[in-house]
Amino acid sequence: MSLKSASSKGLFVGVVAAFAASAPVLAQDFPSRAIEYIIPFDPGGESDITARLQEPLMQEALGVNVNVRHQPGGGGAVAWSDFQSNAEPDGHEIIGINTPHIVAQPIQRADAGYTTDGFDIITWFHLTPHVVVVRADSPFETLEDLIEFAGENPQSLTMGGSGTFTGNHLETLRLMELADIRVTYIPFTGTGPLPAAILGGHVGAVMSNATLAVEMGDNVRVLAVASEERLETLPDVPTFLELGYDVVGGTYRGVAVPNGTPADRVEMLADLFAQMNETLGERQIPMGYQMTDIRGQDAIDLMTRMREQYGDFLN
Amino acid sequence: MEILIAAAAAVLQPHMLVIILLGVTAGLFVGALPGLTATMALALMLPFTFSLEALEGLVALGAVYMGTIYGGAFTAILINTPGTPSSIATTFDGHPMAKQGRALEAISVATIASVIGGVVGVAFLLIAAPPLAQLALRFGPAEMFWVAILGLTLIGSLATGSLLKGLLGGAIGLLIGTIGISPVGGESRFTFGWPPLQGGISLIVALIGLFVIPELLLMIRRGHATLETPADLGRSRFQFGAALRTVLAKPGNLIRSCAIGQVIAIIPGAGGSITSLVAYNEAKRWSKSPETFGKGNPEGVVASESSNNVMVAGSMVPLLTLGIPGAPPDAIILGVMLLHGLRPGLDLFTQTGVLANGFIISMGLAALMLIPVGLLGGRLIYKTILRTPHYYLVPTILIITILGTYALRNNIIDVALMLGLGVVGFVIRGLGLGAAPIVLGLILGTIAEQGYVQSILGGMALDFPQMRLFVNPLSQVLIAIIVLVIGWAAWPQNLRRKKD
Numbered sequence: 001m002s003l004k005s006a007s008s009k010g011l012f013v014g015v016v017a018a019f020a021a022s023a024p025v026l027a028q029d030f031p032s033r034a035i036e037y038i039i040p041f042d043p044g045g046e047s048d049i050t051a052r053l054q055e056p057l058m059q060e061a062l063g064v065n066v067n068v069r070h071q072p073g074g075g076g077a078v079a080w081s082d083f084q085s086n087a088e089p090d091g092h093e094i095i096g097i098n099t100p101h102i103v104a105q106p107i108q109r110a111d112a113g114y115t116t117d118g119f120d121i122i123t124w125f126h127l128t129p130h131v132v133v134v135r136a137d138s139p140f141e142t143l144e145d146l147i148e149f150a151g152e153n154p155q156s157l158t159m160g161g162s163g164t165f166t167g168n169h170l171e172t173l174r175l176m177e178l179a180d181i182r183v184t185y186i187p188f189t190g191t192g193p194l195p196a197a198i199l200g201g202h203v204g205a206v207m208s209n210a211t212l213a214v215e216m217g218d219n220v221r222v223l224a225v226a227s228e229e230r231l232e233t234l235p236d237v238p239t240f241l242e243l244g245y246d247v248v249g250g251t252y253r254g255v256a257v258p259n260g261t262p263a264d265r266v267e268m269l270a271d272l273f274a275q276m277n278e279t280l281g282e283r284q285i286p287m288g289y290q291m292t293d294i295r296g297q298d299a300i301d302l303m304t305r306m307r308e309q310y311g312d313f314l315n
Numbered sequence: 316m317e318i319l320i321a322a323a324a325a326v327l328q329p330h331m332l333v334i335i336l337l338g339v340t341a342g343l344f345v346g347a348l349p350g351l352t353a354t355m356a357l358a359l360m361l362p363f364t365f366s367l368e369a370l371e372g373l374v375a376l377g378a379v380y381m382g383t384i385y386g387g388a389f390t391a392i393l394i395n396t397p398g399t400p401s402s403i404a405t406t407f408d409g410h411p412m413a414k415q416g417r418a419l420e421a422i423s424v425a426t427i428a429s430v431i432g433g434v435v436g437v438a439f440l441l442i443a444a445p446p447l448a449q450l451a452l453r454f455g456p457a458e459m460f461w462v463a464i465l466g467l468t469l470i471g472s473l474a475t476g477s478l479l480k481g482l483l484g485g486a487i488g489l490l491i492g493t494i495g496i497s498p499v500g501g502e503s504r505f506t507f508g509w510p511p512l513q514g515g516i517s518l519i520v521a522l523i524g525l526f527v528i529p530e531l532l533l534m535i536r537r538g539h540a541t542l543e544t545p546a547d548l549g550r551s552r553f554q555f556g557a558a559l560r561t562v563l564a565k566p567g568n569l570i571r572s573c574a575i576g577q578v579i580a581i582i583p584g585a586g587g588s589i590t591s592l593v594a595y596n597e598a599k600r601w602s603k604s605p606e607t608f609g610k611g612n613p614e615g616v617v618a619s620e621s622s623n624n625v626m627v628a629g630s631m632v633p634l635l636t637l638g639i640p641g642a643p644p645d646a647i648i649l650g651v652m653l654l655h656g657l658r659p660g661l662d663l664f665t666q667t668g669v670l671a672n673g674f675i676i677s678m679g680l681a682a683l684m685l686i687p688v689g690l691l692g693g694r695l696i697y698k699t700i701l702r703t704p705h706y707y708l709v710p711t712i713l714i715i716t717i718l719g720t721y722a723l724r725n726n727i728i729d730v731a732l733m734l735g736l737g738v739v740g741f742v743i744r745g746l747g748l749g750a751a752p753i754v755l756g757l758i759l760g761t762i763a764e765q766g767y768v769q770s771i772l773g774g775m776a777l778d779f780p781q782m783r784l785f786v787n788p789l790s791q792v793l794i795a796i797i798v799l800v801i802g803w804a805a806w807p808q809n810l811r812r813k814k815d
Contacts (some may be wrong), residue, residue, distance in 0.1 A: 037726070044646030044778035049654060052361040070358065071725040073514020074503075078726065081510040109503055114508025122650030141712050156776035164501030184775045186456075189765065192646055196583045196639040202773070210592050215638055217658055283654060 008134040011177050015018055030091055030265050034065040040079030042072045045190070046128065046211060047096045047253055050280070057276045075163060076101050081113025089258040091265035094122065096132075099252040103306045104165045107314045116303060120261050123255035123270040124294040125300065126284065128209035129227035130171045130247070131237070135198050137207070143223040143243050146205060150181040157183045160203035162191045167251045168207045170310045171226060175207075186265045195219075209251055210234065210288035228252055233288055249309070252292070253300065270295045318665075319441075322672035325370060326680065334371060335378040335677060342382020343692050345708025346398045347390050349523050349712075350719020353383040353399060357647040369655035370670050374677040376648050381433055381627050381681040382688070383644075388425040388620055389693060393418060393700050396527045396710065400518060400588040400758075401623040403751060404595035406526070408608060415611050418697055423558035424613045425620040426689040428569070431562070432621035435573045436580070436628030440635075440675050444659065448636035451581040457784045458771060460766030460795035462582060463759040466589050468800045469596050477804030481752045485744075488756020491516050491635055499768040510727040518588065519723055520733045520758050524707045525750035527716050528737020531709050538705070555690070561613050568614050569599050569621055576622030580629030583639050588758050592751070594622035600803075628678050635659055635671060648798045 035058065041047050051068045058066045071079035076098060087093040097119060105112045132143060140146040150157045161168030164187045172185045186203055188194055191212055197203045198220060205223075206212075213222045214233050222237045226247045230239055240247035255273060257266060274293040281291045294302055325331075346358045356379050364372030387402035392409035405425065412421040430530035439447065454462070470485040471478055492504045495515025504514035562569065572594040579590045598618035599608040608615050630641035631648075640646040649659070657663060663671045700708065720733045740750055767784070774783030784790060 024328060024489075042643070043354060043361070044640070044643075044648070044650045048358070049361075049650045053365065053654075055362050056365070068362075069725045073724060073726070074510075075501070075513075077496075078511060078514040078724075081513075108501075109513075111503055111506055111508045111510055111513070113513070121629065153776070158773050164499065166501075177644060184772055186772045187501065187767050188769075189498050192640050195637055196452060196633070197455070199637055199639075200452035200455055202769075205644070215658060217660060219637075286656070287653060 030262075030268070031062050031064045033092055034067055035062065036093045037066055037068045038079055038083060038093070038097060039068060039070050040072060040076035041070070042190075043070055045096065046209075046251075050126070050253065050284070051096060053280055053283070054273070054276055057279060058067075058272065059149055061272055061275070075105065075166070077105050077109070077112050077114065080105075084114045084118040084258060087258045089120075089260040091257055091261050091269065094255045094257055094269065095119075097121065097254050097256045099124070099303065100170055100249075100306055100310060104170065104310065104314055107307075107311065108165050116307075118259055120259055120266055121255035121259060122250040122255045122266055122295065123273050124292055124299055125273045126280075127227075127250050127252050127290045127292050128211050128288060129225050129231065129250035130167065130207060130214045131210050131225045131234075131288060132175075132223040133198060133206045133208060133213050133216070134204070134223060135201065136219055136221055138221060140205070140223065141221075143238075143240075143245075144293040146223060147179045147181055150183050151179070154182040155184050157205065158186050158203045159183045159205050159207055160186045160194055160197045161207040162194065163187050163189070165314060167249065168209075170313055171247065171249055172207045173313045174249075174309065175240075175245065175247055178247065204258050210290075212288075214286075214288035227290065231288065231290070233286055249306075250290075250293070254294075254299070264271050318668035319676075322669045323676055325669055325673045326374065331371070331374055331677065332680070334375050335681050335684055336688070338375050338378025339382040339681050339688050340692065341690060342379040342384075343386035343685075345379070345694060346383035346386020346388075347521050348719055349390060349396050349398055349716050350519060350525050350723060351398075351433065352519060352723070353644040354647065355722065356380075357644050359747075361647065361651065364651055365654070369652075369657065370673050372651055372655070373648065373670070373674040375606045377627075377674060377678045378684070380644055380648075380680040381678060381685070384623055384627055385426075385429045385620075385621075385685050385689060386692075388616075389422065389696050392421045392425065393697060394527075395530050396712075397522060400475050400522055400754075401591055401626065402548075402619065403522070403526075403588070403754065404591040405616055405620035407595060407619070407751075408610070408612050409488060409619075411609065411611035412613065412616070417611065419694070420554060420558060420561075421613065421616055422563055422693040422697065423555055423690070424616050426685060426693065427559055427562045428572075428617040428620040429624040429689070430685050432573060432576060432624030433627060433685065434679055435621075436577065436625040437675055437682065439577050439625070440628045440631055440678075441672070444632050444636050444664070447577070447581050447632045448494035450578075451583060451633040451637070451639065451641075453787075453789045454582050455787070456766045456769035457787055457790045458766070458793060459582070460763055460770060460784060461790055461797065463766060464765035465793060465797050465800070466593070466755065466759045467763070468797060468804075469589075469592055470755055471590065471801075471804050473596065473749065473751045473755065474810055477747065478749050480746075484748045484750075484752030485756040487621050488521075488753040488758075489760040490756075491753070492757045492760035493764075498765045499772075511726070514724065514726070516732055516736075516757070517723060517729065518754070518757060520720060520729050521736055522754055523716055523720055524733040524736030525740035525753055527712065528734065529741040529744050531713055532706050532737075532741045536711050558613075562617050565614055565617070567601070567616055571597055571601065572618040573620040573625050576625030577629045579622075579627040580641055583633055583641050588627050589755070591619040591623040592755065594618040597694065611738060624682065628675065630707075631675070631678075635663055635675075636661060644809070668800070763808055 083095045224240045225237050277291045345351045387398035388405050389394045390398040391402040391405035395410040409421045430687045470481045575594045595618045599605045633639035634645045720730050770783045771780045774780035
């Protein structure tokens with residue numbers, strides 16, 4: 001390297017530095033330190049695995065360390081309440097968020113410790129649509145079979161799902177309302193125990209996420225999926241809409257920062273997550289995920305819609 | 316058979332052996348540190364495994380898992396503190412042995428028992444996975460309720476001295492377990508309007524608080540470390556042959572403990588925490604001299620350490636065949652498998668058989684690797700602890716404990732709870748209440764509650780929903796066992812024997 005080019009490089013750096021100093025929140029001075037990425041759930045779940053896939057890509061793109069930290073407890077509420085009261089609104093602390101949890105918990109629990117509006121949502125980056133799953137040898141060949149049986153035998157069909165006032169539970173309640181049936185919903189602690197519940201015949205059916213249906217393959221029959229259109233990975237499974245039930249929903253996962261974080265940093269992070277989705281999609285779409293990029297007003301609208309859809313069940 | 320040979324060839328590569336060696340060594344130290352759990356170690360390794368081939372990644376995870384479960388035995392023996400929940404029962408006889416200057420013997424016995432347990436678990440997995448998986452599926456909510464009740468009957472024999480104090484401890488544990496969001500209904504309970512309590516009191520927090528802190532306080536009060544320095548430390552060796560003879564002298568104990576480890580490992584959700592306690596309890600029950608247990612009987616160490624290492628491979632049975640994680644670390648292994656496009660099921664053993672069988676074989680190798688790593692690492696840890704004066708040892712352990720507790724859920728509240736429970740644990744230990752019944756109550760209370768409520772919900776269409784708890788044949792078998800166990804303990808002759 002010649003002396004001349006070295007000095008011109010120094011000049012360039014100087015200009016950039018001066019420019020940056022004049023505009024306080026230019027993208028160049030962010031991130032200035034490691035990013036803390038908090039996952040409010042146990043390791044091994046969908047939120048965790050996704051964050052672990054994002055971690056190296058983020059480090060490469062941002063040029064700083066990204067620390068994925070777990071802070072499980074209370075179905076996410078422990079981390080969310082801690083985050084809203086303590087995190088710095090400068091973009092260096094981001095947290096994984098899920099629907100319907102962050103909509104439902106503050107309505108349902110007096111002491112959730114956080115509010116739905118207390119987050120600035122970066123983006124909802126993917127969705128795992130709900131599915132109704134039965135064991136491969138179940139007498140229910142179609143959703144109609146299941147609904148007919150449940151209509152004739154109130155409460156005797158048991159339907160498993162992950163947790164209470166979660167997406168699985170609320171979707172079951174919605175299906176019950178729309179189809180005018182009564183099933184008994186049985187909450188399990190997370191999605192982990194659900195395969196055993198289906199295969200062991202401990203429940204008659206399961207309301208879960210599309211990822212579970214893909215994972216369990218030929219051991220189960222998937223009766224319907226709660227997406228707008230059929231999934232690439234489950235091409236033979238009809239949507240609820242096709243079958244005449246307005247059930248569209250699932251677990252959206254995304255990331256958020258505290259209120260008051262500079263908008264350009266939120267924007268930059270949103271672009272990054274959208275960009276990472278292209279790489280992640282190669283692995284995750286075949287697993288039953290739908291990649292999304294719902295940000296800004298759309299992200300808020302999503303939660304408003306959810307509040308309207310499920311609000312009655314929660315009060 | 317061809318698949319097995321191909322799988323063995325894939326694993327018996329130099330770089331694979333290095334991965335196993337490193338994994339086991341790292342796992343051993345993580346397991347030995349209170350608060351750092353197998354789940355945490357595996358979670359930290361996740362990004363690293365993405366850059367590896369599927370088989371390499373799984374092999375690394377399996378090796379760390381095996382090392383962690385074994386590493387818990389060191390702290391259990393040397394400082395009466397279970398490094399992981401699965402080594403609680405190792406403290407009962409391992410630590411008394413150490414106090415008698417037989418620490419190296421206890422470590423050797425624990426190592427050999429762990430290796431045998433690990434290899435047996437792998438053998439079960441290779442030979443009997445499909446039928447075991449079918450058995451696992453029989454454990455529904457009602458059966459889980461009865462398993463938890465059966466576990467609670469252990470309190471009677473875990474109680475040191477008074478049965479009443481044991482039951483009181485168990486009740487305290489059950490109460491602690493109700494704090495937080497209820498496992499089935501989702502209501503918040505006993506949070507007193509304070510959001511951080513929504514997460515409840517984690518098992519590890521209680522474990523560290525109730526075991527480690529009282530031990531440290533005792534060390535301070537005594538003014539010297541727990542262990543006496545044997546006069547011939549310089550020359551003391553592992554009596555490897557002697558330890559091997561000790562372990563093999565009671566084959567009944569070994570076989571029973573391995574079988575118990577395997578059965579409990581496949582029950583989804585019961586996890587490793589109670590495996591060693593059940594095996595220990597049975598070793599004591601069937602022994603001709605149960606009064607020697609708790610006073611440094613190596614059989615107790617054998618029962619605990621063989622059963623908990625069976626569990627490592629044993630819990631892979633429902634995982635690999637059905638996609639059901641039996642213990643928390645399994646969930647992470649499942650995640651890695653799915654990312655590499657491996658779907659659990661019997662196809663895993665045929666279509667991608669080299670991979671599945673290679674993973675299983677590597678766990679067997681990891682178990683064997685425990686001998687050199689364990690004996691060297693064990694000696695190192697032993698000497699370090701012996702030679703460190705207590706005024707360095709106590710603060711060091713305290714700091715590690717606090718860091719470990721914080722790292723658990725990245726929650727400073729957990730540290731406060733841990734220290735608070737520690738003081739409580741110290742006080743009640745003075746009153747003759749042991750920590751083990753409390754921890755057992757905490758573990759089993761949640762499982763029992765979940766099983767009970769899910770069963771009742773499942774029986775909503777019946778006239779008496781409670782009947783749901785009694786109708787399954789397996790439930791009836793479990794009820795019969797519970798009746799037998801309580802009857803045995805209450806039999807006048809045995810009551811008298813306990814008093815002696």
